[in-house]
Amino acid sequence: MLLIDCPYCGPRDQSEFSNGGEAHVKRPDGSEEISDREWGEYVFIRSNPKGLFYERWVHTHGCRKWFNCIRDTSTDEILEVYKLDDPQPPMKKFENKIKTPSGEPDVGSGNFTVKK
């Protein structure tokens, strides 16, 4: 279980939170000006990288506040937590820190020895 550092309440167990998917996805206004494709991409398409990810969480069983974080999806490590109105922190400073569990390869089985 993750330990998530709510920017309003402090570190709490994951069970108090709900995940809100990718962060910094801008909602276009609902006008007819934008194309079906553009709107469809906002509604349906999200990125799902293995590695660093801007992500939204909400402290459902706590302060009920939404906030953002940078999480490494391959290790589950939460590298930075920030409020919605804080500036989006650059990912660059974490790029060298990526390590995967047990040094497994970038894709595929969790057991690297199986792949050999």
Added chain:
Amino acid sequence: MKDLNNHNSPFINFNQRINFKFDGVKYYGYKGDTIASALLRHGTKIIGRSFKYHRPRGIYTCGIEEPNALVQIVSEYSEPNARATIKKIYEAMEVESQNRWPSLDFDVGSINNIFSPLFSAGFYYKTFMGPHKSFWKKIYEPLIRKAAGLGKPPKEFKAISSHLHHNVDIVIVGGGLNGLLAASSFIDTNYDVLLIESDNQLGGILNNSSKINEIDGKKPQDWVKDTIENIEKSKNIKILKNTLLTTYNYINHLIAVEDKYVGAKPAEDKVNSTLHKIRSDHVILSNGHIERFLSFQNNDLPGIMLGASFEKYVCRYGVIPSKEPVIFSNNSNSNSLLQSLLQLDIKPKAYVDSRSGEQIESELFDLIRKNDIPLYTNAQIKAAYGNKKLEKIVIEDSSGGTNEIATDFLCVSGGINPDVHLFTQSKGLLDWDEKDLTYKPSKPFQKTINLGSASGQFNFEEVENEINKKLKIFKLKKIKVEINLNSPSKYKIQKLWEVSPHKPSMWSKSFIDLQNDVTTKDIRQAISEGFDRIEHLKRFTTNSMGTDQGKISSINALGIVSDLLDKKVNEVGTTIYRPPYAPLSFAAIAGRNSYEFYDPERKSPIHQWHIKNGAVFEDVGQWKRPWYFPNSKSESMHDAVQRESKNVRENAGILDGSTLGKIEIKGKDALQFMNLIYTNSFTKMKPGYSRYALMLGEDGMVKDDGIICKISDEHFISTTTTGGAANVLACMEEYAQTEWPNLNVYMNSITEQFATFNISGPKTRDIMREVFSEIDFSNETFPFMTFQFHEYQKTQIRIMRASFTGEMGYEIYVPANSASKIWERIQEVGKGFGLIPYGTETMHLLRAEKGYIIVGQDTDGSITPIDLGLNWMIGKTKTDFIGKRSLTRSDTVRPDRKQLVGIIPSNKEDQIQEGQHILLQEAFQTPVPMLGHITSSYHSPTMGHTFGLAVIKDGHRLIGTKAFASTSEQKTIPIDIVKPIFYDEKNERLVS
């Protein structure tokens, strides 16, 4: 009978006898005994029958790694698969062996052993294929399930557990030599330390063997006692005994189970076990090592035991399983077993070592010589024989000659493995040590520190150095410890996984997994059939599965596989060790979240009145709602619903609608916010008016509906569906915080603060006039879809003119505390007008007659407001609301979308049912092109026949045509497709 007690053991109280029963026979042990140690005291060898072949099995180990000695504890709600090697006995305990019929000694299932040449790896997959698919489900599987397996599941779930949370700086797992030394170095520091030990005694190897002679100039027992005393004096260290760490999660989140009743019968009304949920900065793993066995012919016979386990029984449990055992080893770890035996003047019958004379430690050599023990070097045990238990062994020496020795006991050691399960659960990386022939922790993934044999460091002389080096980061005082050893300090081992068979026979077996009855032959077969990846091999053969997870054997299997494939063991890899480390009971995981606390029940403020008036309840989410009110015990649900519905249409009815979600929205920008959340426009709506509104997802699909009351531009109250309340509030909060933080708006749930009564029917106005005599209910002052606040008996109530039944009606909102008083007053007055309470089923019927949808029943997340024919609810002039743009996407404007229609059977006697598919053709021919399905269907007492709502492709255009509903009997019923409204189409009754 020979006296098998070792009275020197300080852990057994030989003055206190404890009586218990095993398979109905009375036995006794002493205070401190496990079931296994007590049975060994009586020379009992057979404890159970094996999983597949029903071969007799005995006690193989002395701890959590036990594959064979699993028993059913009858006196504890029939707890199955308890390990006899760790479960302590208590007075009047009742234990039964498992997987045998009719008795342990004579077991009918053992015929499987005779047919065993048939039961090779993958036997079930390959054999039980035909002649028809259904044979597996109906014949083969029940038969196999009956014959194979372990214990029987208990019939009742009764144990009570509680959960406890810890937040600490350091967790030390294992209170052996290294754990105690590590804990000592944290004495009187600022670190919060938790020391976890699975046994009820701290000391580990110091209690279990005679490896260490003196420590800091003291006898090991005295040293342990003094050390514990010092640790207990320190206020920052807490010791948890009888606590097994089962799970090592991410961010040093650990789960451990504490047994509160070790050596005692669990009390029925008290907490039996505590589940500790621990969060720690650092975790120190000093949980030691596990000895592994060796594969040779019939290596499963009762009377064969691991060498270190034998020594543990002697030292820790004061019982000598046999006074003339043979020792068979390929490593130096068995030296101390010999020491322990000789200290008690017990001479092993023979010492068989696979190593050559030069490789064997000189101390061991001298000891064996001095005591005149037959020594076989460069030798292997080829086979064991015996009828139900060990009788003789065959030794092959370096020259190739064989010797047969009659013996009743054999101690086996195939080397030792660091107990790496928890380390790998933490995602730490292992590496194969070619010298010590085992996987050792190499790279931690979290803040994990391995100490002692758990780290693969088997040399006692290095203990001091290792601790000082690895705990340096904590800036502690360095420890000093002087260890005086009995046995060689360096660990040496010779490679040996499996002994080549003595006399290959169809029936004799060389086991690699004792619990799952997997033989080395199965491994060979799996590889020859292409299952050469270790994870595949495990699933195909079931090797290292089960309750022990192959703790004493999985490394041997890797060794055998690596030899067969001619690969290095590191290339073969290990299967992944997943939590839990050892089985833990569901009761421990459930904690207090069981029975009535499993899922909370929500009840309306007038729940007691419903019970008194005979309501039958329906679960709606967590809510208990009255389903219908039968007027007598004999009245069926159908009759009750028909009666209730008719009465609402003719007189009046009242429904407890308190479960409806209610959300209050306030703020300067509340109006703008509501316009964005709901499809409707609230801008021109006057205060005091209310409106039926739809909420969409961004994909344009209907998510919820409700009635919105506008108190002012800055204050709204909306209702939601009973099930959608939490989601609607969450959605509002999300948009208010993430998309439109510029809007000044606040929202709060007021669902439980107010009760709601929905009263409707032609006589409603008369009832309301009498109950609330000061209010003018005329159409002029109180028109349809308006609401008013009133003071009634010093309570502020809100009355809204609205209806979900199609009859004229009101919704009355009252504070929960006054709910039952006002409800009862309405009932009292209503009696004279024929008012009856009705339940959710009647509500569903009445609203369906009117064509009102229920979100989640008539919609399924793929239906837009246009599909429902509710275009009028979309605020055309609004520039934006959630899901607006999606309503003009090419996919949402397709004409052939599924749309809501009404249906009536063409032949009025026919019954249509919810879930039936709608077809265009009469003939039932597969594949059937389906148009859609019936979402709601009821029998209407007003119309006198069944009717329904359905979503069908291009439905709006098909209104007025005919189609067919398919039945589960592969027949079709002709139906008419009609507009989805069956009653009072002009709304005359509604606004009357």
